[in-house]
Amino acid sequence: MENIETDYLVVGAGATGMIFVDEMLTHSDARFVIVDRRFRGGGHWNEAYPFVRLHQPSAFYGAGSRELGSRRVETGGPNSGLYQQAGGAEITAYFEQLMQERFLPSGRVRFLPLHDYRGDWNGQHRAVSLATGEVRDIRVNRKVVDTTFYRISTPVSHTRPYESAPGVTVITPGELPQSLAPGRHYVVVGGGKTSMDVVIWLLEQGVGAGNLRWIVPRDSWLLNRETLQPGGAGTLRMVEGLANGLEAAVSARSLDEIYERLERSGDMLRLDPKVRPGMFHQATISRGELTLLRQVKNVIRGRRVRRIDADRIVFEDGILQAPANALYVDCTARAISFRPTVPVFDGPRITLQFVRDGRISFSAAATGFVEATMDDEDRKNRLCAPIPYEEHLVTWPRAVLAELRNGEAWASDPAMRAWARGHRLAGFTTADASSRDAGEKLNALRRRIAALRPQAVANLEALIAAHENGRSRLAADESQTTLALAANG
Numbered sequence: 001m002e003n004i005e006t007d008y009l010v011v012g013a014g015a016t017g018m019i020f021v022d023e024m025l026t027h028s029d030a031r032f033v034i035v036d037r038r039f040r041g042g043g044h045w046n047e048a049y050p051f052v053r054l055h056q057p058s059a060f061y062g063a064g065s066r067e068l069g070s071r072r073v074e075t076g077g078p079n080s081g082l083y084q085q086a087g088g089a090e091i092t093a094y095f096e097q098l099m100q101e102r103f104l105p106s107g108r109v110r111f112l113p114l115h116d117y118r119g120d121w122n123g124q125h126r127a128v129s130l131a132t133g134e135v136r137d138i139r140v141n142r143k144v145v146d147t148t149f150y151r152i153s154t155p156v157s158h159t160r161p162y163e164s165a166p167g168v169t170v171i172t173p174g175e176l177p178q179s180l181a182p183g184r185h186y187v188v189v190g191g192g193k194t195s196m197d198v199v200i201w202l203l204e205q206g207v208g209a210g211n212l213r214w215i216v217p218r219d220s221w222l223l224n225r226e227t228l229q230p231g232g233a234g235t236l237r238m239v240e241g242l243a244n245g246l247e248a249a250v251s252a253r254s255l256d257e258i259y260e261r262l263e264r265s266g267d268m269l270r271l272d273p274k275v276r277p278g279m280f281h282q283a284t285i286s287r288g289e290l291t292l293l294r295q296v297k298n299v300i301r302g303r304r305v306r307r308i309d310a311d312r313i314v315f316e317d318g319i320l321q322a323p324a325n326a327l328y329v330d331c332t333a334r335a336i337s338f339r340p341t342v343p344v345f346d347g348p349r350i351t352l353q354f355v356r357d358g359r360i361s362f363s364a365a366a367t368g369f370v371e372a373t374m375d376d377e378d379r380k381n382r383l384c385a386p387i388p389y390e391e392h393l394v395t396w397p398r399a400v401l402a403e404l405r406n407g408e409a410w411a412s413d414p415a416m417r418a419w420a421r422g423h424r425l426a427g428f429t430t431a432d433a434s435s436r437d438a439g440e441k442l443n444a445l446r447r448r449i450a451a452l453r454p455q456a457v458a459n460l461e462a463l464i465a466a467h468e469n470g471r472s473r474l475a476a477d478e479s480q481t482t483l484a485l486a487a488n489g
């Protein structure tokens with residue numbers, strides 16, 4: 001048994017843990033122990049399928065101290081004209097370099113890979129080697145940092161929610177490149193971003209859309225990637241996106257209407273214009289990718305797979321015949337599990353969460369900066385109020401309200417304002433937008449946002465309240481029904 005002492009114990013060497021430590025290394029002289037079950041840093045990206053890419057440009061992903069990617073603009077393919085998005089191998093290499101070239105040589109970070117955290121998150125901290133069983137007790141002078149809040153599951157780590165008969169081939173997206181064969185039929189199970197990556201990749205390899213069947217249990221609204229680009233023009237478009245959102249919020253009479261308005265302004269997209277999506281999960285897509293996805297006509301919507309037999313798919317509500325040699329690609333892992341938020345700063349524990357809408361890297365870096373430079377816990381929690389997400393249309397209004405509140409808290413805190421201005425992860429490159437023309441456009445957008453804001457906030461709050469009332473009415477109806485059923489034996 002070894003006894004270790006440290007200032008901060010960070011559980012998880014995924015992107016968020018490493019980005020947090022990176023920012024704290026810059027702004028403090030603290031020492032860190034990082035523990036992870038995996039054999040190296042980078043978290044779930046280590047087991048990503050080979051054709052995975054970031055959803056957003058590399059330009060504002062990763063740690064504050066070093067760029068990811070080269071700011072290349074794609075010149076071909078469905079993302080032509082958009083900034084490069086790093087692939088899984090590039091991302092894991094990036095975090096490995098961060099560990100080997102910055103963290104370990106600093107002499108302030110000790111990394112325990114292949115170690116499981118087995119403490120109580122309070123005063124007892126222990127890591128156990130998965131290779132040798134050796135136990136290490138860790139005395140923490142300052143805080144323990146929990147990076148596992150979102151419990152990310154990947155196609156490799158999750159348990160499939162359906163069964164398959166012997167002889168049926170169900171693979172993960174990672175096994176797909178070795179499994180292609182001429183004339184083969186593919187059934188893609190799942191409607192999230194991974195399934196879209198798989199369908200796009202298959203079409204790009206030349207697989208005919210007619211050989212594809214796609215099971216989409218729920219449709220979701222998707223962010224148009226054009227609205228998330230770096231540089232001066234990208235910054236203007238991002239700010240315009242917020243203005244469009246507030247404009248949509250001012251007069252929308254329902255959650256659906258907000259999204260439909262955002263679709264008209266080019267901020268949101270959906271797979272099929274005839275299908276009304278029931279959720280928003282922060283997934284991002286380009287118009288070029290959407291054109292590819294729409295080539296697939298054999299889409300089965302609104303049904304969940306229970307079992308796959310040799311020549312048929314059994315759903316909760318029926319059966320569909322399927323080609324006997326079909327290859328099933330399981331894309332049902334949920335990636336992030338959205339749960340009720342908890343305070344980021346809570347005594348001796350920090351729980352990393354999104355504190356700026358949709359920007360996990362910037363959120364982790366901001367939390368590191370706040371921890372390194374501030375003492376007052378109320379101030380810290382005001383600056384880092386977690387953004388609530390759930391898999392429902394209400395997620396966008398909630399996130400926008402929280403984003404506006406945090407943005408305001410940052411703007412009125414001089415230290416935070418100075419840190420965020422020009423930070424590479426902020427996404428807003430005001431320097432590039434400083435030409436006279438761009439500056440005028442930016443100011444006009446800011447005036448538009450300021451004018452729309454009060455009415456938009458009021459209407460969003462009303463729509464959220466109506467949603468909550470509907471939900472509690474539904475819950476009350478359900479419990480009445482349960483009571484009635486129980487009373488009737």
Ligand SMILES: Cc1cc2nc3c(=O)[nH]c(=O)nc-3n(C[C@H](O)[C@H](O)[C@H](O)COP(=O)(O)OP(=O)(O)OC[C@H]3O[C@@H](n4cnc5c(N)ncnc54)[C@H](O)[C@@H]3O)c2cc1C
Nearest residue numbers: 012014015016036037038043044054055056116117152360
């Ligand atoms: C396909 C895909 C594309 C994505 N694209 C983007 C994007 O473009 N932009 C974006 O911002 N986000 C994107 N994301 C979200 C992405 O998950 C985050 O960017 C980020 O990688 C999450 O990092 P994390 O540190 O929160 O989690 P993880 O990567 O899951 O890291 C947590 C780590 O904690 C470790 N751990 C957990 N419990 C213990 C324990 N008890 N003991 C020891 N170690 C433990 C795990 O082994 C793991 O390595 C994408 C996600 C997916 C799946």
